[in-house]
Amino acid sequence: MTVFDKPKSLTDAPLHYCPGCTHGIIHRLVAEAIDELGIEGRTIGIAPVGCSVMAYNYFTVDMVQAAHGRAPAVATGVKRADPSKIVFTYQGDGDLASIGTCETVHAAARGENITIIFVNNAIYGMTGGQMAPTSLPGQITQTSPYGRDVATQGYPVKVCEMLSQLDGAGYLERVAVNNVKNIKNAKKAILKAFKNQVEGKGFSLIEVVSTCPTNWGLTPEKALEWLNDNMLPYYPLGVYKDKFAEEAAK
């Protein structure tokens, strides 16, 4: 009996991510959700710009690679052109919370029936570790060598909290992938986000607090500890909005 195997919706291509990068775990969780819902044949993914720009190599579904930050807008177009398709975007924090803030906020405000997987690792990974909108106060990056100073660089963007104010946003949850328990919770959240779309409910966004060992300058194991000690207090996990459950309860 097989206890654990690679999900069918992941290709055999070796992942190009750095050793210990949790992108691979999140890819797997998305693929497992696609497998479990049996929607492989009618799913279309939207890849972002960033480390996961080549996500189209890793999923056995049709993929579009959008311009920087525009994945929710492209997803809107794909979904509206063919509502029978299941459309998800996979975006990092430099993509979704920075250049793509407008598209994200308005896709949520319109309540588009799409699923967004938002990977937040508090840094620009692909370009070499610059400060991101989600970098923590005091966090040392390539472009904030003395630590992020909130007096000049402002405060981090908390995407789930921000979007929870919008009536259009349906399901918002923040999860992490730093240990097995959190990964199991993340899997449930991602599955639910896809399920919402299959059932035609509306906009779902899952924020996954993730690591970047290379640009944080830590070993993969230490990066998980850093995530737990520094990121989770600033980005508390939990469900920020579940409009569909509230509506069902009425």
Place this chain on the structure above:
Amino acid sequence: MAKLTFKTDLCKGCGLCVGACPKNLLVIAKDKINKKGYHPAEMTDAEKCIACAFCATMCPDCIITIEK
């Protein structure tokens, strides 16, 4: 007994599986080098494995298959 199979040539030696194993059965094999040039993870004592799949859950590169 559980049977773990590693796709050793895809391993990047990050060690997340090593930290996840509740029985401390996994190690990074410092005396081996795979095709990518990394020291791969390997099982030290398959007899003691309880097939909890924590290692496979943590593995970012999805290289571990577990059968029971």
